[in-house]
Amino acid sequence: MTLAFTRFDLMSWAVKKQTLLLLAFIALVGIVLPVPGMAIAASALVTSLILSAPFLGDERDRLDTLYGVLPISRSSVVVGRAVSVLLYGLAAVAVATVVTFVMALVRNRELAPELLVVSYAAAFAIVGLAVGVQLPVLFRVGYTRGRFMVYAPVIVIAGGAWVGQAAGILGDQTFSALPLEGVVAACAATGVIGITVGKGLAVRFYRARELR
Secondary structure, eight states: OOOHHHHHHHHHHSSSSSHHHHHHHHHHHHHHHHHHHHHHHEEEEHHHHHHHHHHHHHHHHTHHHHHHSSSSOHHHHHHHHHHHHHHHHHHHHHHHHHHHHHHHHTTTTTOOHHHHHHHHHHHHHHHHOOOHHHHHHHHHHHHHHGGGGGGGHHHHHHHHHHHHHHHSSSSSSSHHSSSSSHHHHHHHHHHHHHHHHHHHHHHHHHTTTOOO
């Protein structure tokens, strides 16, 4: 049932022109900006921004009411939606990866494996934060009242960086001094925790929501 909802969900929003144009934006970032890894960062940002799009479709087409009468559990809706967003994120990363390698060949630049690994790990952490912060709110109050949560992951990251810098934890030499394995593990843990907690809270909040 969950996979069936995922297929339905993807067809309702992921194949629309506006959504596909965002994939083109990722490619444009990789082409215009010469810094390797920027397209991968853009793919995470686009996935974070697109997370609210399915909820807009729910309200506009009254699909949230349909979910309430269909013989499908609330948890299946939440998990199915989370999977559809993550699949879109994988498509975004795939586009970013192709553009990154193609532009490296065109510019005759060698890609550092460490940079790619950190870029992928950081992108996963950003998506995890987006899911953890946005998904529970959007499932609880819907798109109209929760749409500004799309900016929450950026605020969390910027706020955390500011606090870390003010406390002296972050500095010019901080990341160069950290072991690569530690950075990747921390990003992976952030992503996994964000997705797990976000999904769990979303299921709980959605079950308590009255659908009309």
